Amino acid sequence: MARRYWLMKSEPSAFSFNDLLDSPRNTDHWDGVRNYQARNSMQEMTKGDRVLFYHSSTAPPHVVGIAEIAREAYPDHTAFDEKSKYYDSKSSPDNPRWFMVDVRAIKKLPTIVPLADLKANPKLAKMLVVQKGQRLSVQPVTAAEYTEVLRMAGASAR
DNA sequence: GCCAACGTTGGC
DNA sequence: GCCAACGTTGGC
Numbered sequence: 001m002a003r004r005y006w007l008m009k010s011e012p013s014a015f016s017f018n019d020l021l022d023s024p025r026n027t028d029h030w031d032g033v034r035n036y037q038a039r040n041s042m043q044e045m046t047k048g049d050r051v052l053f054y055h056s057s058t059a060p061p062h063v064v065g066i067a068e069i070a071r072e073a074y075p076d077h078t079a080f081d082e083k084s085k086y087y088d089s090k091s092s093p094d095n096p097r098w099f100m101v102d103v104r105a106i107k108k109l110p111t112i113v114p115l116a117d118l119k120a121n122p123k124l125a126k127m128l129v130v131q132k133g134q135r136l137s138v139q140p141v142t143a144a145e146y147t148e149v150l151r152m153a154g155a156s157a158r
Numbered sequence: 159g160c161c162a163a164c165g166t167t168g169g170c
Numbered sequence: 171g172c173c174a175a176c177g178t179t180g181g182c
Binding site: 009011056057058059060061068115135137 | 180182
């Protein structure tokens with residue numbers, strides 16, 4: 001199957017791209033997604049898909065790095081943990097409602113790409129992250145959009 | 159800190 | 171099934 005491209009948001013104060021780089025094998029699981037559309041996107045992900053790692057709720061919001069899907073969707077165990085803030089009584093190991101993937105950091109971008117720059121680029125007019133009011137934490141990106149963001153960051157596509 | 163946009167919940 | 175109330179996201 002052809003490689004696909006995604007954008008995943010994280011608040012750097014909670015989990016930053018550096019945190020992912022500092023993780024064992026540059027890899028960690030992406031838990032806590034509790035939105036059906038975002039979950040559905042995660043279930044479509046295949047190993048090797050590329051991810052634009054986006055820092056939200058920071059000034060300025062920006063794309064900071066490139067990651068890849070290291071493990072395809074599996075049940076999000078934090079939903080089963082009553083002590084977790086992501087606990088959901090309607091999700092159980094027998095019938096999981098929420099899923100997560102493993103993500104591996106590939107590299108930091110030479111320069112970050114601020115949201116304002118994405119918005120100012122006509123080639124990215126249809127990109128979900130620039131749409132007003134959109135707040136999906138996991139979203140699909142086209143190959144052309146992905147390549148353009150890398151070009152803006154001074155990075156080569158690979 | 160404000161608040162618009164959006165998704166979810168629950169009463170009816 | 172409708173929709174008001176509520177909680178959350180996330181840019182500014």
